[in-house]
Amino acid sequence: MKRLVDTSITVAVVATIAVAGAVGFVYSGLYNIGADDHHTRPVSALMQTLRERSIEAHSQHISVPDLEDPQLILKGAGQYAAMCTQCHLKPGMENSEIRPGLYPQPPNLSKFRPDPREAFWVIKHGIKMSAMPAWGFSHDDATIWSMVAFLQKLPDMTPEQYQDIVAKAPPDEDMEMDDDAGHSHEHPAEPAHAGSQQPAAAMSTGSAPAMPSTAAPPAAAATVGGV
């Protein structure tokens, strides 16, 4: 009995010292939070496992729509070109001004094809303590699926094919959101109408195709950042 008490006291003392040490370390300011100071190997491995398991667990029950829909892929091309290339590159682009300084490094999505479920979850929710934003604040699920569909094709594209598809893609409508009052995040008119929306797409604006095709020209892109 006495031994048990002794052991318990020892454990409590060691735990207290460990907690005090951790708190002291945090308050000391010794930790270098700079993005140019990389993690040690064990910390890196821990973070990577945490990230991978979290994304796997959170995305496993997502049901994937038809990603082969050409209109969906086309829309995703425009979205990707407008928002993603500075960090994730494109065919023929080796680097960007922002990329070398990012830690963790964004994967080169012109060479790496992410799992659709995981990609959808990551694009929608972002990744904490990294540069990957949560695009779900400014984009509906249907738009996020368009990016996922495009990402499945991107690694097979030549620079010419990439330029070609981006040139044909509908403009990134979110760039102009809030320009006219009442314009919601739901995109009222998909330039490619004809009911080609994938089943899972939550297009809440039911009678979408009613508007005459690509009516809206890309209005002033000045009001970016209207999240």
Ligand code: HEC
């Ligand atoms: C400011 C930089 C930045 C921008 C802009 C950005 N990302 Fe990311 N993204 C990152 C970083 C950094 C990571 C890796 C985070 C990590 O490893 O913890 C990442 C990770 C991802 C992943 C996960 C890939 C995997 O490992 O499975 C996907 C998919 C992704 N981004 C898609 C996009 C898309 C699509 C866009 C545009 C809508 C975008 N990102 C815009 C920085 C960015």
